[in-house]
Amino acid sequence: xxxxxxxxxxxxxxxxxxxxxxxxxxxxxxxxxxxxxxxxxxxxxxxxxxxxxxxxxxxxxxxxxxxxxxxxxxxxxxxxxxxxxxxxxxxxxxxxxxxxxxxxxxxxxxxxxxxxxxxxxxxxxxxxxxxxxxxxxxxxxxxxxxxxxxxxxxxxxxxxxxxxxxxxxxxxxxxxxxxxxxxxxxxxxxxxxxxxxxxxxxxxxxxxxxxxxxxxxxxxxxxxxxxxxxxxxxxxxxxxxxxxxxxxxxxxxxxxxxxxxxxxxxxxxxxxxxxxxxxxxxxxxxxxxxxxxxxxxxxxxxxxxxxxxxxxxxxxxxxxxxxxxxxxxxxxxxxxxxxxxxxxxxxxxxxxxxxxxxxxxxxxxxxxxxxxxxxxxxxxxxxxx
Numbered sequence: 001x002x003x004x005x006x007x008x009x010x011x012x013x014x015x016x017x018x019x020x021x022x023x024x025x026x027x028x029x030x031x032x033x034x035x036x037x038x039x040x041x042x043x044x045x046x047x048x049x050x051x052x053x054x055x056x057x058x059x060x061x062x063x064x065x066x067x068x069x070x071x072x073x074x075x076x077x078x079x080x081x082x083x084x085x086x087x088x089x090x091x092x093x094x095x096x097x098x099x100x101x102x103x104x105x106x107x108x109x110x111x112x113x114x115x116x117x118x119x120x121x122x123x124x125x126x127x128x129x130x131x132x133x134x135x136x137x138x139x140x141x142x143x144x145x146x147x148x149x150x151x152x153x154x155x156x157x158x159x160x161x162x163x164x165x166x167x168x169x170x171x172x173x174x175x176x177x178x179x180x181x182x183x184x185x186x187x188x189x190x191x192x193x194x195x196x197x198x199x200x201x202x203x204x205x206x207x208x209x210x211x212x213x214x215x216x217x218x219x220x221x222x223x224x225x226x227x228x229x230x231x232x233x234x235x236x237x238x239x240x241x242x243x244x245x246x247x248x249x250x251x252x253x254x255x256x257x258x259x260x261x262x263x264x265x266x267x268x269x270x271x272x273x274x275x276x277x278x279x280x281x282x283x284x285x286x287x288x289x290x291x292x293x294x295x296x297x298x299x300x301x302x303x304x305x306x307x308x309x310x311x312x313x314x315x316x317x318x319x320x321x322x323x324x325x326x327x328x329x330x331x332x333x334x335x336x337x338x339x340x341x342x343x344x345x346x347x348x349x350x351x352x353x354x355x356x357x358x359x360x361x362x363x364x365x366x367x368x369x370x371x372x373x374x375x376x377x378x379x380x381x382x383x384x385x
Contacts, residue, residue: 066106069115070145076117077147080203080248084272085310086344089337089383092118092149093348094315102144108350111367113377118205120149120314120347125189126158133196142202149205149252149347151314152193154181154220154233159189174219178209182232190237194244207252207275207314208237213264214256227263234266254314257300265307274304277315278332279349282322285358290323293332301340310344317349317364326371333379 076083076090083090093116097104102119109115119141124131134150141148156173167173167185180186197204212230215223220230234253241249254275255261265271278297281288292298297313304311318328336343354362366372 066115067143067145070117073117073145073147077142077145077202080250083147083203083205084250089343090117090345091348091380092116092120092146092345093350094120094122095350096352096354102140104350108348108367111373112380114380115145117146118149118345118347119144119146120151122151122153124153124155124158125186126155127160127163128158131158133193133200135196135200138200138204142200147203147205149207149312149314151207151210151254153218154178154209156180156186156219159186164188174224176225176229178220178225178229178233182229182236184236187240190240191244194241194246197241197249198244198246201248203248203250205250205252205273205312207254207312208234210254210275210314211256211277213259213261215259217256230264231266235270238266238270252312252314254312257297257304268307268309271307271309273312273345274307274309275312275314276300276304277349278313278317279315279364280318280328281357281362282319284319284321284360284362293328298340301342305342309342311340311342312345312347313343314347315349316346317351317366319362319364320369325366325369326375329366329372330375330379333376335382336379337383 076086091114093105093108095102095104095108098119098121105116105119121134121137123134134148138148138150154177156167156177157170159167159170159173161167161170164186168180173180181190197206209218209220209230211217212220212225213222213227215221238251250272251270252273252275253264253266253271254277255264257276257278276297278293280291280293280296282290301311316332318325336346348366349364350366351362351364354364366376
């Protein structure tokens with residue numbers, strides 16, 4: 001159907017769902033549980049309806065169904081050991097606009113003329129609802145035919161003192177926080193995640209405490225923790241998942257390649273992938289310059305390859321300030337399977353409003369940059385996998 005008719009259909013369908021949901025608010029008011037009020041239950045129900053519609057609009061209404069393009073990947077969803085040793089490079093992306101649905105990721109796929117086996121998200125530790133295992137999002141990703149990659153960030157200040165009265169004051173938790181994790185103080189939370197991950201049933205990548213060797217970024221880094229305590233914490237978390245039977249989880253150990261990381265390696269038995277973020281910030285700040293893919297990753301590949309694990313480029317992107325961005329992507333992807341044979345996954349970092357590193361908001365979006373998308377398509381199509 002023409003584009004405007006699709007839009008009208010979608011809007012009408014969504015409004016109808018919201019209207020029906022609103023009509024049952026009264027009924028739900030008699031069915032609310034102790035932790036949620038009737039309006040919250042109704043809105044949650046409405047949200048689920050809208051999510052289901054979004055799924056139908058993205059998946060069912062497309063003439064070229066996404067899961068059909070990923071039939072070859074279905075066995076990887078069902079068997080984590082296959083995903084641990086893929087026969088070709090698994091592409092994927094994070095998109096900050098992909099919250100309740102993954103239509104923005106599908107938009108990026110369309111611009112690149114490819115379908116991603118992996119979809120990336122970030123989840124912080126803590127007591128809030130958005131810090132719990134993202135079961136609904138994981139389910140949506142698997143229904144789209146892909147596998148989720150979850151970067152799991154141990155922000156220890158995010159736990160409620162009422163819920164976890166034995167913890168130190170929030171302002172003090174980061175100092176030697178990994179030692180507390182290893183000592184079991186967060187076991188209740190970790191166990192809940194392990195059980196939920198197992199229940200998800202299909203393959204899940206878990207990237208825990210990334211860039212743990214960078215003293216300038218995250219509180220779980222060396223400014224607060226001894227490397228041996230990070231290792232102990234990683235092993236402890238991994239042991240809990242093993243105890244709960246979450247065999248579908250693959251573990252991505254992701255240090256910052258520019259800093260020494262050998263003391264942070266938790267051991268072959270607890271690591272499935274070695275990860276590395278590769279982001280070129282260009283000249284946006286006094287501390288940055290136009291770095292090539294080789295500068296950021298290639299010069300460290302030999303050291304990362306010593307672990308003989310598949311490597312995941314966990315954040316792959318370049319800003320446009322300071323150089324030729326299309327050439328940057330082309331040079332990075334040129335003959336990648338031959339130059340870096342252990343690289344088995346590349347995740348595009350598609351972040352339109354990134355204010356996590358600089359005072360200014362950075363835009364990593366490439367979807368509408370035709371020279372960039374054209375360069376990516378050209379190089380990936382050359383790969384013989």
